[in-house]
Amino acid sequence: MTPLRVGVVGAGKISGQYAATLTGLADVEVTAVADLDRARAQAFAAAAGGAAVRTLDDLLAADDVDVVLNLTVPAAHADVALAALAAGKHVYGEKPLAATGAQARAVVEASAAAGRRLGCAPDTVLGTGVQTARDVVAAGTIGVPHAATAFMTTPGHERWHPDPEFYYRPGGGPLLDMGPYYLTALVHLLGPVDRVVGLASRPARSRTIGSGPRAGTAFDVEVDTHVTGVLQHAGGALTTLVMSFDAWATRMPRIEVHGPGGSLSLPDPNYFDGTVEVFPAGADAWREVPPSAGYVAAGRGVGVADLARGLAEGTPHRASADVALHVLDVMESLLEAARTGEAETIGSTCTVPAGVPGLVDLRAG
Structure with missing residues (x-):
């Protein structure tokens, strides 16, 4: 083509x-x-x-x-x-x-x-990490999922980004910045979200740039930097979510999904690949799942190539605006729930894109 x-x-x-x-x-x-x-x-x-x-x-x-x-x-x-x-x-x-x-x-x-x-974006969900995990769920290996956890914690992007202010202004914060990776992966695994509850905080009112020519410059924090919530997916599963710019370290898993037949552990959804593991009911240890689907050796931009193939073949592209709009709606609703202290019903839904069929290499040559 x-x-x-x-x-x-x-x-x-x-x-x-x-x-x-x-x-x-x-x-x-x-x-x-x-x-x-x-x-x-x-x-x-x-x-x-x-x-x-x-x-x-x-x-x-x-x-x-x-x-x-x-x-x-x-x-x-x-x-x-x-x-x-x-x-x-x-x-x-x-x-x-x-x-x-x-x-x-x-x-x-x-x-x-x-x-x-x-x-x-994110097109990271099209890599072998999330796509292999989708195969595990679709195969019924852990049964029908009823719960999930998702944790993203960091002390803040000002440590490494030379111009980090936009992360701490309206439209930024840990949820709107990093949440799309986690929520998009969760939508691919568990379907759209119906309802959310949450709380949020802003422990520090200013931050200091830690690297680059403006190192040492202080700036105001205009958004909440620690957000936690519970999401109710349309299929009934409940996800516990923590997104924070206020934690130095954690031993919590990036994403885990739990069902009556076992538990599933995903790699960091900010990346395309990584180890997928399953803990079957009654087992005594986690077992690594070999990659079974997704774009191999992928990097940021494979979503554009997937869109190109969709255009050529007349099929929907997978990094869809449908999912992106729903994820944004979920994030805004979670922040509103944190502001009001009330549960928020999500006003949108989305169609979960088709999975990548097997292991696919989009590279030239």
Whole structure:
């Protein structure tokens, strides 16, 4: 098939991982890049094999761009996506789909009106970790799941990120930043969420940048940085969730799923692969599950290649806006539940994407 031509908007820290992946995929070709900092755009272009450096307007008008890869900060996700859709481009964006649910719904509606594809990270769920775990659940190995746990704890991104303020402003925080990896994996495993309860706190009102040229600079914290909740999935399973920028270490598992026939342990959903383990009922130890499904040797950007294949084959792409919008709705509802102290009913649902059929290599050659 003819490669899908990708125009990248935003050449910040995460873009390097995309460049490394996209240059090795058979189904996509990076043709252009735009960033407010031209030097960053030039560095990305060089890493991506010599893509053209353009202004945003020129990139959106370009005939050699089929899909806009939106790697801007969350506050700009909706504006860039809407502009790209208005220009007739498909869009694939970093998570979250937009800074708010209202903005995300506007982007979904614009995509439908334009007849263009809309995809959204995380595509880590398409790797061998989550996809192998899906196979375990689908095979009935642990029975019908009735519970899950998910833990993401870190002392905060300001230790390593040179410009971390956006993580601590509206649209940021541990839930909106890291929650999509965990919640998307849980939706793939257990289905959509019906209802949530939760609490949240903000132990520190300021943070200090720990690395880069601005090290030592203090900034205000505008969002809650420790969020905990319980999610009720449509199928009845209950997930206990902890997302925190206020913990130095933990021995808790990233994600575990429990059923009458045993327990299932997943690797960090921020990555594509890792060890999947199962503890069958009555066993005396965890057993490693060999990879059985997912994109192998994957990196950030395989969701764009999956979208390209969906376009070519006329099938839905797996890193869908449907799931991304529902996950954002769940996160906003959890934060609202924490604010009010009341349970929140989720106003949206989603279709769980089809699993990756077996082990698939998207790399060129």
